[in-house]
Amino acid sequence: MDADTIQIKAAWKILEQVADPEVPVLTVIDLGIIRHIDIVEHRLQITITPTYTGCPAMDVMSMGIRMALLENGFKHIEIKQVLSPAWTTDWMSESGKQKLKAYGIAPPNTTQAVCTPQSFQQEESIQCPLCNSYHTQLISQFGSTACKALYKCDDCKEPFDYFKCH
Amino acid sequence: MLTTMISNGSMLHTDSLIHYTLHLADNALILSQRNSEWCGHGPVLEQDIAITNISLDLLGQARNFYQYAAILIGGTASEDKLAYHRNENEFKNCLLAEQPKGDWAVTILRQFIFSAYQYLLYRQLAKSTDHQLAAIASKAVKEVTYHLRWSSEWVIRLGDGTAESHARMVNAIQDLWMFTGELFLPAPYETEIQNQGIITGVEKLQQEWITTIENTFSEATLALPTDTGWMQTGGKTGRHTEYLGRILAELQYMQRIYPNCEW
Numbered sequence: 001m002d003a004d005t006i007q008i009k010a011a012w013k014i015l016e017q018v019a020d021p022e023v024p025v026l027t028v029i030d031l032g033i034i035r036h037i038d039i040v041e042h043r044l045q046i047t048i049t050p051t052y053t054g055c056p057a058m059d060v061m062s063m064g065i066r067m068a069l070l071e072n073g074f075k076h077i078e079i080k081q082v083l084s085p086a087w088t089t090d091w092m093s094e095s096g097k098q099k100l101k102a103y104g105i106a107p108p109n110t111t112q113a114v115c116t117p118q119s120f121q122q123e124e125s126i127q128c129p130l131c132n133s134y135h136t137q138l139i140s141q142f143g144s145t146a147c148k149a150l151y152k153c154d155d156c157k158e159p160f161d162y163f164k165c166h
Numbered sequence: 167m168l169t170t171m172i173s174n175g176s177m178l179h180t181d182s183l184i185h186y187t188l189h190l191a192d193n194a195l196i197l198s199q200r201n202s203e204w205c206g207h208g209p210v211l212e213q214d215i216a217i218t219n220i221s222l223d224l225l226g227q228a229r230n231f232y233q234y235a236a237i238l239i240g241g242t243a244s245e246d247k248l249a250y251h252r253n254e255n256e257f258k259n260c261l262l263a264e265q266p267k268g269d270w271a272v273t274i275l276r277q278f279i280f281s282a283y284q285y286l287l288y289r290q291l292a293k294s295t296d297h298q299l300a301a302i303a304s305k306a307v308k309e310v311t312y313h314l315r316w317s318s319e320w321v322i323r324l325g326d327g328t329a330e331s332h333a334r335m336v337n338a339i340q341d342l343w344m345f346t347g348e349l350f351l352p353a354p355y356e357t358e359i360q361n362q363g364i365i366t367g368v369e370k371l372q373q374e375w376i377t378t379i380e381n382t383f384s385e386a387t388l389a390l391p392t393d394t395g396w397m398q399t400g401g402k403t404g405r406h407t408e409y410l411g412r413i414l415a416e417l418q419y420m421q422r423i424y425p426n427c428e429w
């Protein structure tokens with residue numbers, strides 16, 4: 001391995017410590033927002049893509065990435081944001097989905113049924129992250145943050161967030 | 167800076183593209199600001215959260231378009247200066263976006279009309295030869311899909327609800343319909359970049375838009391206005407209703423009192 005490859009590998013490792021401020025069990029790697037890490041003219045270039053267009057956590061995550069790299073000895077860091085191709089919940093890692101569930105948030109379904117504009121569509125069945133029941137109902141398509149919808153479990157009666165398809 | 171470029175008269179190659187990008191940004195910013203007036207006042211908590219989430223998505227779109235416009239303009243232009251330092255007649259949003267939030271029926275109807283338009287527009291724009299506009303649009307259309315779905319459901323709920331909610335929807339249609347024509351009437355800068363092959367043209371979306379409106383209205387037991395009547399226009403070229411000035415007075419207050427303040 002040449003020096004650049006070693007540095008890039010080290011940077012990926014460091015980013016495993018940077019958490020999403022709104023869902024702190026997920027790292028930026030779990031979310032799938034890191035598109036590339038390259039060395040360009042001796043600078044470490046991190047290419048990230050936003051989850052939601054208006055997600056206020058993006059600025060915090062960029063800062064977190066920079067801080068973590070600085071703390072670990074990287075000096076010349078450039079964070080580049082790209083919009084295309086657009087982020088999708090499919091890019092979330094499998095371990096990320098498991099961490100979400102353990103945290104009490106239903107992870108995005110792999111078969112995404114509701115990404116169309118049709119009104120009053122047949123609802124997706126979302127598994128309650130607390131008791132694993134599928135007897136759940138949608139309370140609101142919009143939840144506590146841009147990425148979540150609000151559901152309620154008919155069995156254990158607990159409300160929960162669903163990381164909605166995107 | 168932009169004003170200087172315009173008053174110099176000569177149309178630079180990118181002028182129209184800048185105007186168009188600002189038009190898209192202003193539409194999103196002004197409607198975002200309008201919807202945010204519901205924060206803490208929504209009819210129920212979940213819907214308060216829904217309308218303000220939509221506000222946030224629109225603000226995100228506005229930021230992306232302003233950032234791109236700032237790059238096109240160059241020099242010291244920035245997204246903040248474009249949002250906070252321009253005057254009323256420099257804003258290019260459609261008149262529909264600046265109309266008062268009214269009651270819940272007016273807010274819902276406006277969001278539905280606008281989301282149906284944005285959904286078609288962004289899908290079209292996602293194929294633009296301008297890669298940055300295409301990237302912003304293909305990202306945003308995912309969010310607009312949720313806005314369209316949510317607002318259509320509310321149009322149906324209110325239209326096909328009680329006598330009171332139905333009557334309020336009918337009033338809302340009467341109030342807002344005259345602002346829908348402008349959405350599909352290209353401004354000179356739009357025609358210009360359409361001729362350059364950058365965009366396909368907004369007038370081509372009108373038929374599909376009407377079909378979307380008609381389908382939801384029919385489920386909502388609401389009638390589509392048969393007499394299209396007088397259509398109010400001007401917003402896209404900077405001639406606004408009295409309401410825009412009041413929004414800007416609130417939106418730009420801090421930057422007008424303490425120019426360039428940061429925190």
Ligand SMILES: [Zn+2]
Nearest residue numbers: 128131153156
């Ligand atoms: Zn449960």
